[in-house]
Amino acid sequence: MIGVIDLNISNISSVINSLNYLKIPHLIIKKDQDFEKINKLILPGVGSFEAGIKNLKKNNFDKKIITSVKIEKKPLFGICLGMQLLMDESDESPGIKGLSLIRGNCVKFSNNIVVPHIGWNNIKKKKDCKILKGIKDTNFYFLHSYYCNLKQKSCISTTVNYEKKICSSISYKNIFAVQFHPEKSQEEGLKIIKNFSLI
Amino acid sequence: MLKKRLIATLIIDKNVVVQSINYDLTNIIHSKPEIAIDYFNKWSIDEIIILNVSRDSGSKKIFLRTLKKISKKSFVPITAGGWVKNNNDIKNLLKNGADKVVINTNAFKNHTLIELASKEFGAQCIIISIDVKKIKKKYKVFIDRGRLNTNTNLEDWIKKINNFNIGELYISSIDKDGTRQGYDYDLYKFVKTKTKKPIVAFGGLGEWSQIEKLFKLTNISAAAGANIYHYVENSATKAKEYLKSKKINLR
Numbered sequence: 001m002i003g004v005i006d007l008n009i010s011n012i013s014s015v016i017n018s019l020n021y022l023k024i025p026h027l028i029i030k031k032d033q034d035f036e037k038i039n040k041l042i043l044p045g046v047g048s049f050e051a052g053i054k055n056l057k058k059n060n061f062d063k064k065i066i067t068s069v070k071i072e073k074k075p076l077f078g079i080c081l082g083m084q085l086l087m088d089e090s091d092e093s094p095g096i097k098g099l100s101l102i103r104g105n106c107v108k109f110s111n112n113i114v115v116p117h118i119g120w121n122n123i124k125k126k127k128d129c130k131i132l133k134g135i136k137d138t139n140f141y142f143l144h145s146y147y148c149n150l151k152q153k154s155c156i157s158t159t160v161n162y163e164k165k166i167c168s169s170i171s172y173k174n175i176f177a178v179q180f181h182p183e184k185s186q187e188e189g190l191k192i193i194k195n196f197s198l199i
Numbered sequence: 200m201l202k203k204r205l206i207a208t209l210i211i212d213k214n215v216v217v218q219s220i221n222y223d224l225t226n227i228i229h230s231k232p233e234i235a236i237d238y239f240n241k242w243s244i245d246e247i248i249i250l251n252v253s254r255d256s257g258s259k260k261i262f263l264r265t266l267k268k269i270s271k272k273s274f275v276p277i278t279a280g281g282w283v284k285n286n287n288d289i290k291n292l293l294k295n296g297a298d299k300v301v302i303n304t305n306a307f308k309n310h311t312l313i314e315l316a317s318k319e320f321g322a323q324c325i326i327i328s329i330d331v332k333k334i335k336k337k338y339k340v341f342i343d344r345g346r347l348n349t350n351t352n353l354e355d356w357i358k359k360i361n362n363f364n365i366g367e368l369y370i371s372s373i374d375k376d377g378t379r380q381g382y383d384y385d386l387y388k389f390v391k392t393k394t395k396k397p398i399v400a401f402g403g404l405g406e407w408s409q410i411e412k413l414f415k416l417t418n419i420s421a422a423a424g425a426n427i428y429h430y431v432e433n434s435a436t437k438a439k440e441y442l443k444s445k446k447i448n449l450r
């Protein structure tokens with residue numbers, strides 16, 4: 001059973017729609033007891049870094065996620081803001097601490113380029129990882145103004161080129177995350193969600 | 200490299216997709232919007248925008264139901280709009296399947312709405328739409344679905360918008376809407392000099408070569424169209440074939 005964390009600020013329905021379409025069993029995590037019922041976690045999200053962390057903290061979900069991932073070794077899949085929340089901090093919300101499951105910070109794109117990075121862009125594989133099985137260097141839908149700057153470059157699974165080469169997905173032990181929106185990237189995106197469900 | 204986007208706009212009035220010509224609603228195109236979506240998915244349209252243009256504020260509920268139906272089948276981004284007055288309206292649209300929300304009249308009237316909305320939902324979630332009409336060689340901003348001339352010059356409104364934390368600008372030409380004569384290329388060239396935000400063009404699309412012209416002349420991010428995507432079979436696929444042959448960078 002996959003648990004989808006509801007940050008209550010964003011559209012989790014598109015993630016839910018894709019799980020329904022793929023007939024993958026899931027539940028929406030609304031209270032901390034729900035964490036006992038699941039063996040995998042999806043942390044979706046659009047919205048600001050601060051609003052995301054605040055909503056996680058309000059329900060004690062931040063601690064629950066860390067326990068699930070670090071101690072119980074449940075696979076975690078972060079999407080977009082859900083990937084950025086895994087970092088230590090973000091330029092978007094100075095002074096707000098992230099989950100620190102992956103070391104690094106989120107940086108804003110420079111003023112020399114149109115921001116946000118919005119639209120379909122092709123990823124480039126840096127290493128193999130379970131959720132990218134069968135995925136080629138193809139186009140995914142991106143929508144973000146900040147990007148993850150990782151301390152440990154070996155965690156980077158794919159990059160994307162927007163002004164410069166940036167990290168577009170991560171894998172590290174049982175932690176997986178993508179900056180793009182697989183739930184909004186048609187067949188190839190659905191394939192990634194399917195791959196995660198099969199881990 | 201980031202691709203140019205083709206966007207299909209669905210103009211919804213009382214639960215059906217309608218055609219719009221110079222912002223007057225004419226005939227019904229689809230009685231079931233979710234069927235249109237099936238085709239758009241198959242044809243690899245890059246994004247879908249659905250707008251509630253009903254004059255009746257009571258249409259909000261029916262619109263949310265339509266949105267929900269559409270979003271269940273769509274695995275490309277959906278932007279929804281119409282009758283957005285506060286964060287609660289935005290939340291309702293997001294809960295029913297929108298990924299982004301487009302605001303026009305109330306963004307113009309109430310700047311606080313934009314600040315509150317982007318703070319809560321993130322800048323990338325908020326799109327400001329501007330309806331433009333050329334009067335005596337000046338682009339003027341219209342609100343209330345093209346009915347009310349605010350007498351504000353487009354550049355003045357954009358200057359204000361540049362200070363807001365928003366994701367995109369969706370700029371429509373009332374003059375070109377439904378005419379099939381092509382986009383108002385000068386309008387988008389002009390807008391591009393006034394802002395660094397991503398721009399979506401809408402109004403006038405009747406042939407694929409007009410999209411080519413738009414992208415070659417203006418360097419904006421996305422081209423939206425409405426009627427043509429319904430009337431031409433395999434429309435998005437055909438559009439992409441044509442544009443790729445002209446070396447336009449598409450997915």
